[in-house]
Amino acid sequence: MAPSTAIVHLRHRLEVSAVGATVRPITVLDVGGTYLRWAAWSPEHGLGQVRSRPSPSRSRLPGAAVEDLQATLVDAMAEPVPPAGVAGVSFGAALDHRAGTVYASAPLWGASVRPFDLLGALRAARPDVRWHIVNDVTAALLHLADSPPARERRKILLATISTGIACRSIDQRTGDIPVDGCGLQGEIGHLPASVALDGVPVDLRCDCGHLGHVAAFSSGPGICRLAEVLRDREPERWNASPIGTRLASAETFEAALAAALDEGDPVATRLLDAAAGPVADVVRTALCLDPRIDLVAFTGGVATALGAHYRAAVLGHLERSGLYLTSQREPGWVRDRIMVCGPGQANGLVGAGLAAIAGEAA
Structure with missing residues (x-):
């Protein structure tokens, strides 16, 4: 380089x-x-x-x-x-x-x-x-940018949801991936965020040491921390749920969450909904500020493993609280821009x- x-x-x-x-x-x-x-x-x-x-x-x-x-x-x-x-x-x-x-x-x-x-x-x-x-x-x-789903899009934003969280955007018309004065772009994992469960705020610390970052709630480790809060607040409901019983039988957290979501477990669904909230907030702001973004794609261990469940969780937030006027008048405008990459796609x-x-x- x-x-x-x-x-x-x-x-x-x-x-x-x-x-x-x-x-x-x-x-x-x-x-x-x-x-x-x-x-x-x-x-x-x-x-x-x-x-x-x-x-x-x-x-x-x-x-x-x-x-x-x-x-x-x-x-x-x-x-x-x-x-x-x-x-x-x-x-x-x-x-x-x-x-x-x-x-x-x-x-x-x-x-x-x-x-x-x-x-x-x-x-x-x-x-x-x-x-x-x-x-x-x-x-x-x-x-991703040269793959069939992305090749004809004007601007693409790709976010990785994994051990850490970050995003990048590219302008397909120029090939430009802009950076700031420090050579950075898209460090969204360390933007401020908030999450509440049943109206009660959750205070979690990011791996960088600060409280209340997007990654504190929405990264792989962040979702694990959210799960511990949910378990501690409602132990009986947690222990009786598919995700709770799977974890009690020594399944890994990632496998237990994916399987519980496949089974329609309301506790696992609630957990993922809470974790996806800060990410949806970033997507909503990005689309509001730059409507030329034609594709918002997710990759990384969390998003790829959960696939359609992850997309549904993000879209749920964007449909309940979307772009002013656009979400009501053209609901497909946002929906058609959201995808989760399959294995090996990015x-x-x-x-x-x-x-x-x-x-x-x-």
Whole structure:
């Protein structure tokens, strides 16, 4: 990645770079708060075997210093890349694409906001490798943007709902993914939010350390925290519900929630409705401010796993409290813009490869 180059007109650069000789396989990596995944990728042959290992994160290694977690992560990222290779990185954090600097990652490093020169650290660990780094949502958006559901849309907003929450938008007419003065866009997980259950406010702390952020309620860990509040407030109802009985039988939370929603469990439905509220608030505001957004797509472990249930929860909020006049006069206008990506439809590994090709051509 050219240190001083912002990600603008990226799709145009991809189209230019795609003309000509076969591209050698690129090592693509996707770094999330839970897992580090990697594979070989090329435009001609797609992804090779995807391998993974747990990310060295604050939750997995709670006693480790942030600097040690970062050093361990750099070593883990550098290891799979072959000698003199090219690597495309999809990184789940608030980072400046122009310089490869990570400002913060609550799932990985908690409340730390000390800038970390990830690109510099990777180059020092493996100077033989040409590194190209983008935010994980940017990578997923690049893959989605050229897919049939998105290709003819003017502007696309992609939000990831996973261990963390963030979004990115692209203007398909120009290929522009705008960033601000810090090289950031769409850090919606750390916008202020509020949730109430039966009219009683819920106070939850985000992984970044602050109270009342969108991610505190709506991320994967946030939904788990909301579930604990619901259980503590109504233990008998919770224990008798499908989600409660499944969790009591040692099912994972993710599997129990999905199965309970499939069964029509009102407790699980209420939980997801509460968690989706802050996300719907962001979508409502985005569509109100920019009606040129023709597609709002969701990806990430939570949204993809829950699929139609997640879309229904977000739309429920937008239908009960939607856009002034538009939701009443043209109810399909909002509904037709909301989709949840299927598995592999917005793949950060593929997007990391596309960004690496663009960076090599820059």
